[in-house]
Amino acid sequence: MPNLLSAQPSATTFVLEDLVRDVLAGQVRVPHFQRGLRWQWQDVRRLFDSIRKGYPIGSLLFWQRQADKGRIELGQVVIDAPKGPAYWIVDGQQRVTSLANALSDAGHGDTRFALAFDVRKDDFVRPSAHPAPHEIPLPVLFDLQRWMRWFKDHPEIDAPENFDRVSRVAKAIREFKIPAYVVVDQSEDVLRDIFDRMNNSGKRLSRAEVFSALHTAEKKGKDAPFKLTDIAPNVAERTGFGPIDDDTILRAILARRGPDVMREVRAEFEGEKQRDVPNESAETAYRAGEAALVRAIEFLQTKASVPHFGFLPYRYLLVVLTRFFAHFPEPKPRNLGLMRRWFWRAALVGPSATRGSWTGTLNAFAHHIKPGAEDASVAKLLSALEGAPQPYPRFDRFRTNQAETRIILCALWSLRPRSPATGEPFALDALTTSLGDESSAKEALFTFFSKPPEPQRGWAANRAIAFGEDLEDGWPARPANISMLAWKKVLASHVLDEGLTKLLMDGNAEAFLNQRQQKLEAAVRTFLETVTESKFEDTPPLDSLNFDEGERDDALSEPHAPG
Secondary structure (H helix, E strand, O other), rough: OOOOOOOOOEEEEEEEEHOOOHHHOOOOOOOOOOOOOOOOOHHHHHHHHHHHHOOOOOOOEEEEEOOOOOEEEEEEEEEEEEEEEEEEEEOHHHHHHHHHHHHOOHHOOOOOOOEEEEEEOOOOOOOOOOOOOOOOOOOHOHHHHHHHHHHHHHHHOOOHHHHHHHHHHHHHHHHOOOEEEEEEEOHHHHHHHHHHHHHOOOOOOOOHHHHHHHHHOOOOOHHOOOOOHHHHHHHHHOOOOOOOOOOHHHHHHHHOOOOOOOOOOOOOOOOOOOOOOOOOOOHHHHHHHHHHHHHHHHHHHHHHOOOOHHHHHHHHHHHHHHHHHHHOOOOOHHHHHHHHEEEEEEEEHOOOOOOOHHHHHHHHHHHHHHOOOOHHHHHHHOOOOOOOOOOOOOOOOOOOOOHHHHHHHHHHHOOOEEEOOOOOOOOHHHHHHHHHOOOOOHEEEEEOOOOHHHOOOOOHHHHHOOOHHHHHOOOOOOOOOOHHHHHHHHHHOOOHHHHHHHHHHHHHHHHHHHHHHHHHHHHHHHHHHHHHOOOOOOOOOOOHHHOOOOOOOOHHHOOOOOO
16 A cells, blocks of 8 residues: 555745744654754855845645654754644754744854854855844844844944845744745654655756856857866867766866855856956866866876876875866976876875865865965965875776776876777877776776686786777787787786786786786886886076075086986
8 A cells, every 4th residue: 555645745935933942842843864963164155145136945844743742952052842733844854944044043153054144245154253233133033022132232333224134134034934835743753654755756967957057148049158067078078078067067067167166156246255366267178177177187197197088096186186277278398297296196196185075175186376476386286285195996896986096097098099990009199989978997908808807807917908899809819900019018018928918827816916907016016116206306497496606506406416
């Protein structure tokens, strides 16, 4: 028997002042299947900004039934609720909790809910550390008598225009009407099912989709604007780097404009907002961001042995590089070498050894890049990794969606793998074609043994960067059109030799994988030592060094470790 509602939900409207009163009286509760509070300060500020402007904030869904006496905790609001009829929140917990906390003295102490109305700015703000007369806390604003007394106690803001403005905002909040549906006395199973469907049905918009929708002009045909979603296919066509996801594209665009890459995106082009590149349109930002992204990718492909998005160890490193090449489109040759060091050291360190998460690490790196200070930015990026361990990747767990495996793949690509059919190195466009729309390198890899021995099943030694119809029947013997010397180059480019080839042809998987694993580890180690140059000093370009005029010649004649 399917779960059915015995009666349709009744539609009603709650006046915000009455709703908050009911919450503080213990007549609104949260069922145990609800998720925890996820909203942050910016979400709460936007909620009140919408209310002030009269925008809809969505409807609520309540489950009305009897409730026992008990202690209720909603954010920082704690209530000893009496027994009696109550509304249980099925949909709208984040909104109801935010309203009750931001408008009450108990909740106002929590930084997530601390809001004040700035009379001078005519906007909601974080309260100052020391309360300012022109910043009226929301619990005060919500109470007619309290905010009128506030004006009396602060004559410096007691001007008619300020009084009228505050009066309108306070009234808009108190009298705001929120539509709601009320389900009466149904089983918890029915309500849980409704909750699950409301929170999981459909596909939620990504942050990039929201940004693109908010910051794209409404034009069609030949006048259609350049959009955020145009960047990925353009970049793929220009670089052969493959499809980059729109969220990474968005972060790259934001990184160019300012170091706080995880900032709120809805008001990105409203005023200067302390951006590095103020007063530009969304379309200008998209085009300039695309150009910087292309430069970052060309650096990866030509200097860092990262040919394709499917080889990139961490996406956030591409975002940081985009910011760097946006502000320094033609870096000094020495700084290009230092940036290669930084990229590979950061790839080995990973996000957890710096800021504990990729978002924290991304923002930290982005803040190290200061417009107009190329040498200092490079030095700061490198110094951020000083002392952090740089572990070598594991070779017994080969998974193309993991950073360790992608590091190994970049090392293999640096050997310029050659086609066993033609003897020529695989070209970048051939690699791109083989991968198609894939975001991993899986389709460009050759597997030596389809069923290796169980202990060696996940080994990197069982993979090579090789693709094409000529490999469909397995690894070939030397073709007649390839000389022995050229064939040895083919084998070496795949970390193979004649001895390993014989084991392969004989089907001796265990010996082949053991020996190739050792050779592969040595090859990757050599690659990483080359690109990280951890044994050398990170000396900046000579033209950035300050030499005393009287000692310039002697200083330059001193021997220095290569770097």
